[in-house]
Amino acid sequence: MVKAKRRERRKDDRPAEILQAAVTEFAEQGFANAKIQSIATRAGVAKGTVYLYFTTKEEIFEAIVRDRIQPVFAVAATMSQQWQGSQADLLRRIITHFYGQMIENDERRMILKTLISEGERFGELAAFYHREILVGARKMLRELIRKGIEAGEFRDGAYAKEPMILVGPAIFAAIWKMTFDSVEKLNTKRWLAAHLELILQGVLSKSSS
Protein backbone atom coordinates (compact mmCIF):
# COMPACT_ATOMS: atom_id res chain seq x y z
CA MET A 1 0.00 0.00 0.00
CA VAL A 2 1.81 3.04 -1.27
CA LYS A 3 0.59 6.31 0.19
CA ALA A 4 1.18 9.40 -1.90
CA LYS A 5 -0.71 12.33 -3.19
CA ARG A 6 -3.04 11.41 -6.01
CA ARG A 7 -1.91 11.44 -9.59
CA GLU A 8 1.83 11.39 -9.25
CA ARG A 9 3.77 10.53 -12.38
CA ARG A 10 6.34 7.87 -11.54
CA LYS A 11 6.64 5.72 -14.61
CA ASP A 12 9.79 3.98 -13.45
CA ASP A 13 8.54 2.80 -10.08
CA ARG A 14 5.06 1.69 -11.02
CA PRO A 15 5.80 -1.79 -12.38
CA ALA A 16 7.64 -2.89 -9.24
CA GLU A 17 4.96 -1.43 -6.98
CA ILE A 18 2.18 -3.06 -8.91
CA LEU A 19 4.03 -6.37 -8.86
CA GLN A 20 4.48 -6.20 -5.11
CA ALA A 21 0.80 -5.39 -4.67
CA ALA A 22 -0.10 -8.29 -6.93
CA VAL A 23 2.03 -10.72 -4.94
CA THR A 24 0.16 -9.74 -1.80
CA GLU A 25 -3.23 -9.91 -3.48
CA PHE A 26 -2.55 -13.30 -5.05
CA ALA A 27 -1.23 -14.59 -1.74
CA GLU A 28 -4.41 -13.56 0.05
CA GLN A 29 -6.98 -14.36 -2.63
CA GLY A 30 -5.48 -16.88 -4.98
CA PHE A 31 -5.25 -16.18 -8.68
CA ALA A 32 -8.86 -16.71 -9.71
CA ASN A 33 -10.18 -14.59 -6.86
CA ALA A 34 -7.67 -11.81 -7.14
CA LYS A 35 -9.20 -8.55 -8.44
CA ILE A 36 -7.28 -6.15 -10.60
CA GLN A 37 -9.08 -3.34 -8.82
CA SER A 38 -7.74 -4.59 -5.53
CA ILE A 39 -4.19 -4.88 -6.85
CA ALA A 40 -4.49 -1.31 -8.10
CA THR A 41 -5.72 -0.03 -4.75
CA ARG A 42 -2.92 -1.80 -2.90
CA ALA A 43 -0.43 -0.18 -5.26
CA GLY A 44 -2.02 3.22 -4.67
CA VAL A 45 -3.06 3.50 -8.26
CA ALA A 46 -6.20 3.41 -10.40
CA LYS A 47 -7.27 0.27 -12.21
CA GLY A 48 -6.45 1.72 -15.60
CA THR A 49 -2.87 2.33 -14.56
CA VAL A 50 -2.31 -1.37 -14.03
CA TYR A 51 -3.21 -1.91 -17.68
CA LEU A 52 -0.65 0.69 -18.70
CA TYR A 53 2.09 -1.66 -17.55
CA PHE A 54 0.60 -5.14 -17.90
CA THR A 55 -1.83 -6.29 -20.52
CA THR A 56 -3.51 -9.15 -18.67
CA LYS A 57 -3.81 -10.70 -15.25
CA GLU A 58 -1.85 -13.69 -16.51
CA GLU A 59 1.05 -11.52 -17.56
CA ILE A 60 1.25 -10.10 -14.06
CA PHE A 61 1.50 -13.57 -12.65
CA GLU A 62 4.21 -14.60 -15.07
CA ALA A 63 6.23 -11.55 -14.11
CA ILE A 64 5.94 -12.56 -10.47
CA VAL A 65 7.27 -16.04 -11.12
CA ARG A 66 10.24 -14.67 -13.00
CA ASP A 67 10.98 -12.10 -10.38
CA ARG A 68 10.46 -14.01 -7.17
CA ILE A 69 11.12 -17.70 -7.75
CA GLN A 70 14.13 -17.80 -10.00
CA PRO A 71 16.46 -16.14 -7.44
CA VAL A 72 15.80 -18.87 -4.90
CA PHE A 73 17.10 -21.50 -7.26
CA ALA A 74 19.95 -19.34 -8.45
CA VAL A 75 21.24 -19.16 -4.88
CA ALA A 76 21.07 -22.93 -4.53
CA ALA A 77 22.92 -23.40 -7.81
CA THR A 78 25.70 -21.08 -6.71
CA MET A 79 25.95 -22.76 -3.34
CA SER A 80 26.34 -26.17 -4.89
CA GLN A 81 28.99 -25.04 -7.37
CA GLN A 82 31.20 -23.62 -4.68
CA TRP A 83 30.70 -26.37 -2.14
CA GLN A 84 33.76 -27.91 -0.53
CA GLY A 85 32.36 -30.29 2.11
CA SER A 86 30.54 -33.61 1.82
CA GLN A 87 27.65 -34.10 -0.62
CA ALA A 88 25.40 -35.22 2.22
CA ASP A 89 25.92 -31.91 3.96
CA LEU A 90 25.33 -30.03 0.73
CA LEU A 91 22.07 -31.91 0.25
CA ARG A 92 21.01 -31.00 3.77
CA ARG A 93 21.85 -27.38 3.12
CA ILE A 94 19.98 -27.19 -0.14
CA ILE A 95 16.84 -28.83 1.19
CA THR A 96 16.90 -26.68 4.31
CA HIS A 97 17.27 -23.62 2.11
CA PHE A 98 14.33 -24.77 0.03
CA TYR A 99 12.11 -25.15 3.09
CA GLY A 100 13.03 -21.72 4.35
CA GLN A 101 12.52 -19.95 1.05
CA MET A 102 9.64 -21.85 -0.52
CA ILE A 103 7.61 -23.66 2.13
CA GLU A 104 7.82 -21.31 5.08
CA ASN A 105 7.67 -18.13 3.02
CA ASP A 106 4.01 -17.26 2.55
CA GLU A 107 4.43 -15.30 -0.65
CA ARG A 108 6.46 -17.87 -2.49
CA ARG A 109 4.38 -20.75 -1.28
CA MET A 110 1.34 -19.03 -2.68
CA ILE A 111 3.07 -18.52 -6.01
CA LEU A 112 3.75 -22.23 -6.03
CA LYS A 113 0.13 -22.92 -5.26
CA THR A 114 -1.06 -20.73 -8.08
CA LEU A 115 1.34 -22.45 -10.43
CA ILE A 116 -0.16 -25.78 -9.44
CA SER A 117 -3.73 -24.57 -9.58
CA GLU A 118 -3.64 -22.73 -12.87
CA GLY A 119 -0.51 -24.20 -14.44
CA GLU A 120 -2.35 -26.18 -17.08
CA ARG A 121 -4.32 -23.19 -18.23
CA PHE A 122 -1.14 -21.29 -19.05
CA GLY A 123 0.87 -23.77 -21.05
CA GLU A 124 3.52 -21.15 -21.61
CA LEU A 125 3.99 -20.50 -17.93
CA ALA A 126 4.34 -24.18 -17.09
CA ALA A 127 6.85 -24.52 -19.92
CA PHE A 128 8.78 -21.51 -18.66
CA TYR A 129 8.92 -22.83 -15.13
CA HIS A 130 9.97 -26.24 -16.34
CA ARG A 131 12.68 -24.87 -18.59
CA GLU A 132 14.09 -22.17 -16.34
CA ILE A 133 13.77 -23.78 -12.94
CA LEU A 134 12.99 -27.49 -12.82
CA VAL A 135 15.52 -28.63 -15.40
CA GLY A 136 18.26 -26.70 -13.63
CA ALA A 137 17.26 -27.97 -10.21
CA ARG A 138 17.27 -31.54 -11.43
CA LYS A 139 20.63 -31.14 -13.08
CA MET A 140 22.05 -29.80 -9.85
CA LEU A 141 20.70 -32.73 -7.85
CA ARG A 142 21.90 -35.22 -10.42
CA GLU A 143 25.38 -33.78 -10.22
CA LEU A 144 25.28 -33.84 -6.44
CA ILE A 145 24.27 -37.50 -6.45
CA ARG A 146 26.95 -38.38 -8.98
CA LYS A 147 29.65 -36.81 -6.85
CA GLY A 148 28.27 -38.50 -3.75
CA ILE A 149 28.38 -41.91 -5.39
CA GLU A 150 31.88 -41.33 -6.70
CA ALA A 151 33.05 -40.35 -3.26
CA GLY A 152 31.52 -43.51 -1.80
CA GLU A 153 29.19 -41.40 0.34
CA PHE A 154 26.03 -42.51 -1.45
CA ARG A 155 25.00 -45.87 -2.80
CA ASP A 156 23.81 -46.10 -6.40
CA GLY A 157 20.22 -46.98 -7.18
CA ALA A 158 16.88 -46.15 -8.77
CA TYR A 159 16.71 -42.80 -6.99
CA ALA A 160 19.70 -41.60 -9.02
CA LYS A 161 17.51 -41.87 -12.12
CA GLU A 162 14.84 -39.59 -10.62
CA PRO A 163 16.80 -37.03 -8.60
CA MET A 164 13.80 -34.81 -7.93
CA ILE A 165 12.38 -37.50 -5.71
CA LEU A 166 14.70 -36.22 -3.00
CA VAL A 167 12.59 -33.10 -2.62
CA GLY A 168 9.24 -34.91 -2.87
CA PRO A 169 8.37 -34.66 0.82
CA ALA A 170 8.90 -30.90 0.69
CA ILE A 171 6.09 -30.62 -1.82
CA PHE A 172 3.81 -32.53 0.50
CA ALA A 173 4.73 -30.05 3.23
CA ALA A 174 3.88 -27.14 0.95
CA ILE A 175 0.53 -28.67 0.05
CA TRP A 176 -0.29 -29.36 3.66
CA LYS A 177 0.43 -25.80 4.67
CA MET A 178 -1.66 -24.50 1.80
CA THR A 179 -4.64 -26.66 2.44
CA PHE A 180 -4.85 -28.03 5.95
CA ASP A 181 -2.91 -25.66 8.15
CA SER A 182 -6.12 -24.08 9.38
CA VAL A 183 -7.24 -27.47 10.64
CA GLU A 184 -3.92 -28.80 11.89
CA LYS A 185 -0.64 -26.91 11.76
CA LEU A 186 2.28 -28.69 10.20
CA ASN A 187 5.35 -28.76 12.40
CA THR A 188 7.77 -27.70 9.70
CA LYS A 189 10.94 -28.15 11.74
CA ARG A 190 10.04 -31.69 12.69
CA TRP A 191 8.94 -32.46 9.15
CA LEU A 192 12.20 -31.17 7.73
CA ALA A 193 14.17 -33.28 10.21
CA ALA A 194 12.18 -36.36 9.23
CA HIS A 195 12.67 -35.53 5.55
CA LEU A 196 16.44 -35.23 5.80
CA GLU A 197 16.75 -38.35 7.87
CA LEU A 198 14.46 -40.35 5.62
CA ILE A 199 16.15 -39.64 2.35
CA LEU A 200 19.61 -40.11 3.81
CA GLN A 201 19.01 -43.23 5.84
CA GLY A 202 15.74 -44.79 4.69
CA VAL A 203 13.63 -46.82 7.07
CA LEU A 204 15.17 -50.28 6.99
CA SER A 205 17.33 -51.37 9.86
CA LYS A 206 20.95 -52.04 8.95
CA SER A 207 20.52 -55.78 9.35
CA SER A 208 17.73 -55.89 6.75
CA SER A 209 18.12 -55.55 2.98
Next chain:
Amino acid sequence: MVKAKRRERRKDDRPAEILQAAVTEFAEQGFANAKIQSIATRAGVAKGTVYLYFTTKEEIFEAIVRDRIQPVFAVAATMSQQWQGSQADLLRRIITHFYGQMIENDERRMILKTLISEGERFGELAAFYHREILVGARKMLRELIRKGIEAGEFRDGAYAKEPMILVGPAIFAAIWKMTFDSVEKLNTKRWLAAHLELILQGVLSKSSS
Protein backbone atom coordinates in the same frame (compact mmCIF):
# COMPACT_ATOMS: atom_id res chain seq x y z
CA MET B 1 -23.71 -38.35 -21.45
CA VAL B 2 -27.05 -40.08 -20.81
CA LYS B 3 -29.24 -40.38 -23.84
CA ALA B 4 -32.95 -40.67 -23.22
CA LYS B 5 -36.13 -39.08 -24.37
CA ARG B 6 -36.63 -35.64 -22.91
CA ARG B 7 -38.34 -35.09 -19.62
CA GLU B 8 -38.15 -38.47 -18.02
CA ARG B 9 -38.86 -38.63 -14.31
CA ARG B 10 -36.12 -40.63 -12.63
CA LYS B 11 -35.66 -39.09 -9.22
CA ASP B 12 -33.57 -41.97 -7.88
CA ASP B 13 -30.98 -42.06 -10.62
CA ARG B 14 -30.42 -38.35 -11.11
CA PRO B 15 -27.97 -37.64 -8.29
CA ALA B 16 -25.54 -40.37 -9.36
CA GLU B 17 -25.76 -39.33 -13.01
CA ILE B 18 -25.17 -35.68 -12.20
CA LEU B 19 -22.25 -36.60 -9.99
CA GLN B 20 -20.64 -38.64 -12.73
CA ALA B 21 -21.13 -35.79 -15.18
CA ALA B 22 -19.62 -33.38 -12.68
CA VAL B 23 -16.56 -35.58 -12.15
CA THR B 24 -15.93 -35.50 -15.88
CA GLU B 25 -16.53 -31.78 -16.16
CA PHE B 26 -14.31 -30.94 -13.20
CA ALA B 27 -11.60 -33.24 -14.56
CA GLU B 28 -11.65 -31.48 -17.91
CA GLN B 29 -12.18 -27.89 -16.79
CA GLY B 30 -11.07 -27.62 -13.20
CA PHE B 31 -13.44 -26.37 -10.54
CA ALA B 32 -13.42 -22.66 -11.28
CA ASN B 33 -13.93 -23.21 -14.99
CA ALA B 34 -16.56 -25.90 -14.72
CA LYS B 35 -20.02 -24.72 -15.82
CA ILE B 36 -23.18 -26.00 -14.21
CA GLN B 37 -24.83 -25.84 -17.61
CA SER B 38 -22.19 -28.15 -18.98
CA ILE B 39 -22.58 -30.61 -16.14
CA ALA B 40 -26.32 -30.60 -16.76
CA THR B 41 -25.88 -31.26 -20.47
CA ARG B 42 -23.47 -34.11 -19.80
CA ALA B 43 -26.02 -35.62 -17.45
CA GLY B 44 -28.77 -35.26 -20.07
CA VAL B 45 -30.70 -32.85 -17.92
CA ALA B 46 -31.60 -29.15 -17.73
CA LYS B 47 -29.65 -26.75 -15.56
CA GLY B 48 -32.52 -26.32 -13.16
CA THR B 49 -32.58 -30.04 -12.48
CA VAL B 50 -29.05 -29.94 -11.12
CA TYR B 51 -30.27 -27.48 -8.52
CA LEU B 52 -33.07 -29.82 -7.51
CA TYR B 53 -30.48 -32.21 -6.15
CA PHE B 54 -27.56 -29.97 -5.19
CA THR B 55 -27.78 -26.44 -3.87
CA THR B 56 -24.38 -25.13 -4.96
CA LYS B 57 -21.40 -26.00 -7.09
CA GLU B 58 -19.36 -26.50 -3.92
CA GLU B 59 -21.80 -29.06 -2.61
CA ILE B 60 -21.41 -31.07 -5.79
CA PHE B 61 -17.68 -31.10 -5.31
CA GLU B 62 -17.96 -32.20 -1.69
CA ALA B 63 -20.21 -35.05 -2.74
CA ILE B 64 -17.59 -36.15 -5.24
CA VAL B 65 -14.85 -36.24 -2.62
CA ARG B 66 -17.00 -38.32 -0.33
CA ASP B 67 -18.02 -40.67 -3.07
CA ARG B 68 -14.79 -41.17 -4.98
CA ILE B 69 -11.85 -40.66 -2.64
CA GLN B 70 -12.91 -42.30 0.58
CA PRO B 71 -13.18 -45.80 -0.96
CA VAL B 72 -9.53 -45.73 -2.04
CA PHE B 73 -8.41 -45.24 1.53
CA ALA B 74 -10.94 -47.70 2.89
CA VAL B 75 -9.39 -50.41 0.72
CA ALA B 76 -5.92 -49.57 2.00
CA ALA B 77 -7.14 -49.67 5.58
CA THR B 78 -8.69 -53.08 5.13
CA MET B 79 -5.59 -54.38 3.41
CA SER B 80 -3.39 -53.29 6.25
CA GLN B 81 -5.63 -54.78 8.93
CA GLN B 82 -5.60 -58.19 7.36
CA TRP B 83 -1.96 -58.23 6.38
CA GLN B 84 0.12 -61.25 7.30
CA GLY B 85 3.51 -60.66 5.65
CA SER B 86 6.28 -58.21 6.42
CA GLN B 87 5.58 -54.53 7.06
CA ALA B 88 7.99 -53.53 4.30
CA ASP B 89 5.93 -55.48 1.81
CA LEU B 90 2.74 -53.99 3.16
CA LEU B 91 4.21 -50.52 2.74
CA ARG B 92 5.16 -51.32 -0.84
CA ARG B 93 1.66 -52.57 -1.51
CA ILE B 94 -0.08 -49.56 -0.02
CA ILE B 95 2.06 -47.05 -1.84
CA THR B 96 1.72 -48.93 -5.11
CA HIS B 97 -2.04 -48.98 -4.59
CA PHE B 98 -1.98 -45.26 -3.95
CA TYR B 99 -0.11 -44.55 -7.18
CA GLY B 100 -2.52 -46.67 -9.19
CA GLN B 101 -5.66 -45.17 -7.68
CA MET B 102 -4.71 -41.56 -7.06
CA ILE B 103 -1.81 -40.53 -9.28
CA GLU B 104 -2.43 -42.51 -12.44
CA ASN B 105 -6.22 -42.20 -12.32
CA ASP B 106 -7.16 -38.99 -14.13
CA GLU B 107 -10.43 -38.41 -12.33
CA ARG B 108 -9.09 -38.83 -8.83
CA ARG B 109 -5.94 -36.86 -9.54
CA MET B 110 -8.11 -34.00 -10.69
CA ILE B 111 -10.18 -34.20 -7.52
CA LEU B 112 -6.94 -33.96 -5.58
CA LYS B 113 -5.91 -30.97 -7.63
CA THR B 114 -9.18 -29.21 -6.99
CA LEU B 115 -8.85 -29.90 -3.30
CA ILE B 116 -5.42 -28.29 -3.36
CA SER B 117 -6.49 -25.37 -5.51
CA GLU B 118 -9.70 -24.45 -3.75
CA GLY B 119 -9.21 -26.18 -0.41
CA GLU B 120 -8.74 -23.01 1.58
CA ARG B 121 -11.85 -21.42 0.18
CA PHE B 122 -13.99 -24.25 1.55
CA GLY B 123 -12.81 -24.61 5.10
CA GLU B 124 -15.43 -27.25 5.67
CA LEU B 125 -14.21 -29.40 2.84
CA ALA B 126 -10.60 -29.25 3.95
CA ALA B 127 -11.72 -30.14 7.47
CA PHE B 128 -13.78 -33.04 6.18
CA TYR B 129 -10.92 -34.38 4.12
CA HIS B 130 -8.54 -34.03 7.01
CA ARG B 131 -10.89 -35.73 9.44
CA GLU B 132 -12.18 -38.52 7.27
CA ILE B 133 -9.13 -39.34 5.22
CA LEU B 134 -5.81 -37.92 6.35
CA VAL B 135 -6.12 -38.75 10.03
CA GLY B 136 -7.01 -42.32 9.18
CA ALA B 137 -4.23 -42.66 6.66
CA ARG B 138 -1.69 -41.35 9.10
CA LYS B 139 -2.90 -43.67 11.83
CA MET B 140 -2.54 -46.59 9.49
CA LEU B 141 1.01 -45.63 8.59
CA ARG B 142 1.93 -45.01 12.20
CA GLU B 143 0.68 -48.46 13.13
CA LEU B 144 2.58 -49.99 10.23
CA ILE B 145 5.78 -48.30 11.33
CA ARG B 146 5.29 -49.36 14.93
CA LYS B 147 4.90 -52.97 13.94
CA GLY B 148 7.90 -52.74 11.66
CA ILE B 149 10.08 -51.38 14.43
CA GLU B 150 8.86 -53.99 16.89
CA ALA B 151 9.65 -56.71 14.40
CA GLY B 152 13.14 -55.30 13.92
CA GLU B 153 12.39 -54.67 10.25
CA PHE B 154 12.55 -50.90 10.57
CA ARG B 155 14.85 -48.66 12.53
CA ASP B 156 13.34 -46.03 14.80
CA GLY B 157 13.80 -42.34 14.02
CA ALA B 158 12.36 -38.94 13.25
CA TYR B 159 10.31 -40.31 10.36
CA ALA B 160 8.22 -42.30 12.83
CA LYS B 161 6.96 -38.97 14.23
CA GLU B 162 5.78 -37.79 10.81
CA PRO B 163 4.50 -40.94 9.13
CA MET B 164 2.94 -39.11 6.20
CA ILE B 165 6.39 -38.25 4.98
CA LEU B 166 6.55 -41.73 3.50
CA VAL B 167 4.03 -40.73 0.82
CA GLY B 168 5.55 -37.32 0.18
CA PRO B 169 7.16 -38.20 -3.15
CA ALA B 170 3.81 -39.46 -4.42
CA ILE B 171 2.38 -35.97 -4.03
CA PHE B 172 5.23 -34.57 -6.05
CA ALA B 173 4.38 -37.09 -8.75
CA ALA B 174 0.74 -36.02 -8.71
CA ILE B 175 1.70 -32.36 -8.98
CA TRP B 176 4.08 -33.05 -11.82
CA LYS B 177 1.46 -34.91 -13.79
CA MET B 178 -1.04 -32.12 -13.19
CA THR B 179 1.24 -29.31 -14.19
CA PHE B 180 4.15 -30.36 -16.35
CA ASP B 181 3.09 -33.52 -18.11
CA SER B 182 2.38 -31.58 -21.28
CA VAL B 183 6.00 -30.40 -21.30
CA GLU B 184 7.68 -33.55 -20.07
CA LYS B 185 5.91 -36.78 -19.20
CA LEU B 186 6.63 -38.27 -15.82
CA ASN B 187 7.72 -41.89 -15.96
CA THR B 188 5.43 -43.07 -13.21
CA LYS B 189 6.75 -46.62 -13.00
CA ARG B 190 10.31 -45.46 -12.62
CA TRP B 191 9.29 -42.79 -10.15
CA LEU B 192 7.40 -45.32 -8.05
CA ALA B 193 10.40 -47.65 -8.04
CA ALA B 194 12.66 -44.81 -6.93
CA HIS B 195 10.15 -43.82 -4.27
CA LEU B 196 9.91 -47.29 -2.76
CA GLU B 197 13.63 -47.78 -2.82
CA LEU B 198 14.34 -44.35 -1.38
CA ILE B 199 12.10 -44.58 1.64
CA LEU B 200 13.15 -48.12 2.41
CA GLN B 201 16.89 -47.77 1.94
CA GLY B 202 17.75 -44.08 1.90
CA VAL B 203 20.72 -42.83 -0.07
CA LEU B 204 23.67 -43.37 2.24
CA SER B 205 25.99 -46.27 1.60
CA LYS B 206 26.06 -48.85 4.37
CA SER B 207 29.50 -47.81 5.50
CA SER B 208 28.39 -44.22 6.16
CA SER B 209 26.26 -42.99 9.10
Next chain:
DNA sequence: TCGGCAACTGACCCGCGGGTCATTAACTAG
Protein backbone atom coordinates in the same frame (compact mmCIF):
# COMPACT_ATOMS: atom_id res chain seq x y z
C1' DT C 1 -60.00 -41.55 -17.82
C1' DC C 2 -58.71 -37.85 -15.41
C1' DG C 3 -57.07 -34.89 -11.65
C1' DG C 4 -53.21 -33.46 -9.14
C1' DC C 5 -48.62 -33.92 -7.40
C1' DA C 6 -44.01 -33.14 -8.12
C1' DA C 7 -40.10 -33.86 -11.35
C1' DC C 8 -38.35 -31.30 -14.82
C1' DT C 9 -37.48 -27.35 -17.85
C1' DG C 10 -34.99 -23.22 -19.61
C1' DA C 11 -35.64 -18.25 -20.19
C1' DC C 12 -34.43 -14.90 -17.29
C1' DC C 13 -32.21 -12.16 -13.59
C1' DC C 14 -28.34 -10.03 -11.74
C1' DG C 15 -23.83 -9.28 -9.63
C1' DC C 16 -19.31 -9.46 -10.80
C1' DG C 17 -15.07 -8.21 -12.56
C1' DG C 18 -11.80 -7.98 -16.70
C1' DG C 19 -10.68 -4.76 -19.84
C1' DT C 20 -11.44 0.08 -22.42
C1' DC C 21 -10.98 4.88 -23.43
C1' DA C 22 -12.32 9.76 -23.26
C1' DT C 23 -10.90 12.95 -20.09
C1' DT C 24 -7.77 15.13 -16.74
C1' DA C 25 -3.67 16.94 -15.03
C1' DA C 26 1.47 16.40 -13.89
C1' DC C 27 5.60 17.48 -15.72
C1' DT C 28 8.87 19.68 -19.19
C1' DA C 29 11.06 22.03 -22.89
C1' DG C 30 11.38 26.26 -24.93
Next chain:
DNA sequence: CTAGTTAATGACCCGCGGGTCAGTTGCCGA
Protein backbone atom coordinates in the same frame (compact mmCIF):
# COMPACT_ATOMS: atom_id res chain seq x y z
C1' DC D 1 4.31 31.28 -18.62
C1' DT D 2 2.54 28.28 -21.93
C1' DA D 3 1.81 24.55 -24.94
C1' DG D 4 2.60 19.89 -25.79
C1' DT D 5 3.29 15.33 -24.19
C1' DT D 6 1.90 11.45 -21.87
C1' DA D 7 1.07 9.30 -17.21
C1' DA D 8 -2.85 8.57 -14.70
C1' DT D 9 -7.74 8.24 -13.87
C1' DG D 10 -12.26 5.88 -13.10
C1' DA D 11 -16.89 5.62 -15.14
C1' DC D 12 -18.43 2.58 -18.23
C1' DC D 13 -19.13 -1.52 -21.19
C1' DC D 14 -20.12 -6.19 -21.70
C1' DG D 15 -19.88 -11.20 -21.48
C1' DC D 16 -20.28 -14.66 -18.35
C1' DG D 17 -22.26 -17.91 -15.54
C1' DG D 18 -24.42 -19.05 -10.89
C1' DG D 19 -28.73 -19.38 -9.28
C1' DT D 20 -34.23 -18.74 -9.64
C1' DC D 21 -38.97 -19.78 -10.57
C1' DA D 22 -43.23 -19.74 -13.27
C1' DG D 23 -44.72 -22.79 -16.30
C1' DT D 24 -44.91 -27.67 -18.42
C1' DT D 25 -45.60 -32.47 -18.51
C1' DG D 26 -44.74 -37.28 -16.98
C1' DC D 27 -46.70 -40.45 -13.99
C1' DC D 28 -49.76 -42.63 -10.65
C1' DG D 29 -53.67 -43.59 -7.92
C1' DA D 30 -58.51 -43.44 -7.82
